[in-house]
Amino acid sequence: MSDTIILGIESSCDDTSAAVIKNGVLLSSVIASQAVHESYGGVVPELASRAHQQNIVPVVHEALKRAGVTKEQLSAIAFTRGPGLMGSLLVGVSFAKGLARSLDIPMVDVNHLQGHVLAHFIKESEDDDNQPKFPFICLLVSGGNSQIIRVDAYNKMTVLGQTIDDAAGEAFDKVARAVGLGYPGGPKIEKVSHEGDPKAISFPRAKIADGVYDFSFSGLKSAVLNYLNGCRMKNLPINQADVAASFQQSVTDVLVDHARHAIREYHMDSFAIAGGVASNGVIRAAMEQMCREEGVKFYHPSPILCTDNAAMIGAAAYYDFIAGKRAGLDLNAVPNLKLGE
Numbered sequence: 001m002s003d004t005i006i007l008g009i010e011s012s013c014d015d016t017s018a019a020v021i022k023n024g025v026l027l028s029s030v031i032a033s034q035a036v037h038e039s040y041g042g043v044v045p046e047l048a049s050r051a052h053q054q055n056i057v058p059v060v061h062e063a064l065k066r067a068g069v070t071k072e073q074l075s076a077i078a079f080t081r082g083p084g085l086m087g088s089l090l091v092g093v094s095f096a097k098g099l100a101r102s103l104d105i106p107m108v109d110v111n112h113l114q115g116h117v118l119a120h121f122i123k124e125s126e127d128d129d130n131q132p133k134f135p136f137i138c139l140l141v142s143g144g145n146s147q148i149i150r151v152d153a154y155n156k157m158t159v160l161g162q163t164i165d166d167a168a169g170e171a172f173d174k175v176a177r178a179v180g181l182g183y184p185g186g187p188k189i190e191k192v193s194h195e196g197d198p199k200a201i202s203f204p205r206a207k208i209a210d211g212v213y214d215f216s217f218s219g220l221k222s223a224v225l226n227y228l229n230g231c232r233m234k235n236l237p238i239n240q241a242d243v244a245a246s247f248q249q250s251v252t253d254v255l256v257d258h259a260r261h262a263i264r265e266y267h268m269d270s271f272a273i274a275g276g277v278a279s280n281g282v283i284r285a286a287m288e289q290m291c292r293e294e295g296v297k298f299y300h301p302s303p304i305l306c307t308d309n310a311a312m313i314g315a316a317a318y319y320d321f322i323a324g325k326r327a328g329l330d331l332n333a334v335p336n337l338k339l340g341e
């Protein structure tokens with residue numbers, strides 16, 4: 001059988017990425033992050049779109065070069081259809097259409113959320129068999145989403161619960177800004193938290209009465225803001241590291257609690273984490289401990305495959321492609337695409 005070589009393209013937010021996947025095995029992955037947003041404390045959509053336009057051609061060239069693959073050898077082009085920022089998504093979708101048309105090869109559209117989950121199926125080598133077995137529970141925690149998902153097949157995923165307000169990553173970013181750490185918040189909170197005491201301040205662990213798997217992080221964010229305002233009004237010193245560590249512990253406890261509940265209720269023997277927040281070392285360690293206690297196998301992609309990347313888009317597309325999925329040239333970006341759409 002001939003090889004299936006897929007070029008994956010990801011441009012849903014502020015990372016321009018391209019990757020080459022051959023028969024499910026990762027040959028190359030290139031990510032251009034956008035420093036332009038740092039001085040604004042968050043992603044500026046218009047600037048993200050412009051940076052994608054500047055980055056996409058060199059990033060794709062580099063991915064092909066590192067893979068040792070010519071564009072004429074490609075079987076298909078995969079791209080992120082949504083969810084994400086419209087202006088950012090459009091750059092990837094338009095580029096994929098142009099390249100696929102010029103090479104006269106098919107395209108495969110990928111749901112970004114499905115891509116995050118299928119990061120677990122990126123093979124590092126041909127004999128890499130460290131992938132979760134279906135069914136399993138996946139906790140997807142990123143800048144735009146926080147979901148507990150039951151995964152039954154590459155393209156059969158059921159959302160058991162999700163955030164009713166802020167995503168976990170969004171809470172990290174907002175709290176980081178409030179304590180003066182800047183953007184991107186997640187890695188900065190994690191770094192400074194190593195010098196802090198996670199028990200120093202008691203922040204809330206929200207429970208949703210009629211949704212055991214749902215999350216709410218906006219109350220936690222407000223509790224941190226209230227704490228900071230209270231200190232400032234009373235002229236009390238603020239220990240940045242203690243605030244960061246206590247906030248991070250509160251998020252970790254809620255995530256672990258929900259994951260444990262789902263593992264027990266659905267009698268799963270595998271549990272996986274995905275998304276940018278899943279690169280957090282404290283959260284990973286807490287999940288690993290919980291999985292040990294529950295006697296289930298724990299899967300965690302390397303941190304670089306947790307944050308946005310095209311390798312996960314190429315891997316998701318590979319399984320769709322061999323199952324016969326193709327995207328038409330009339331297909332467009334969908335900023336609020338849901339899992340399963």
Ligand code: KG4
Pocket residue numbers: 013141142143144145168169170172173184185186187190275276277278279280281306307308
């Ligand atoms: O998956 P991702 O790159 O983009 C989305 O699809 O949303 O996730 C980005 C989010 C940001 O909110 C960022 O602050 C958070 O993931 N993040 C982290 C860490 N690294 C990235 N959150 C906590 N700890 C980290 N180490």
